[in-house]
Amino acid sequence: MDKQHADISKFLSYVLRHQPEAIGLTLDSEGWADIKTLIACAAKDGKHLEPALIQSVVETSDKKRFAISQDGLRIRAVQGHSSAQVDIRYEEQVPPEFLYHGTATRFLDSIREQGLIAGSRQYVHLSADEATAVAVGQRHGKPVVLKIKALEMYRQGLVFYRAENGVWLSGSVPVGFID
């Protein structure tokens, strides 16, 4: 991804996950924004976007962060939201036996006490494989990967979802399920 694409991807993450109101944008409860409206709101904010550029950012996103609706008119972030405007009705999924959470060593004491909490996001994010979890943890410092007894959690009644891009979501992970 070149710098222009990376900048737009960051901007889209900001307005489609966290602060749509910062540019006067409204998202529906499934997280969708009208692309023309998004372009107009961004323009007022001094950010030049074009449909083809947005399309290309969506297609080249390493983590497949965004989706465009079938009719091509709307865009949303597929996970990672903190905005209260959004409450995506993900379908419940049976998780594999283990999922992984990448974090930084400096958070471990707190995690051992409280379990994993969603913090400012709506869900705790879990990865299907350890390599992805390392990359997620690296964003915060010296990475460490926690192995989560996901199927056991599920059997005890905790709910799992999987976003379109393969990221697993759970409301929290109590300490007892961290291997």
Ligand code: HQG
């Ligand atoms: C930590 C990226 C202290 C948690 C990635 C994490 C992911 C605790 C941090 C997505 C804690 C939150 C999400 C506790 C959890 N005490 N720290 N009890 N419980 N934490 O960024 O999972 O590039 O909100 O371990 O690929 O790092 O944005 O979550 O370190 O999928 O598309 O609190 O973001 O995707 O940090 O990453 P974040 P995350 P994008």
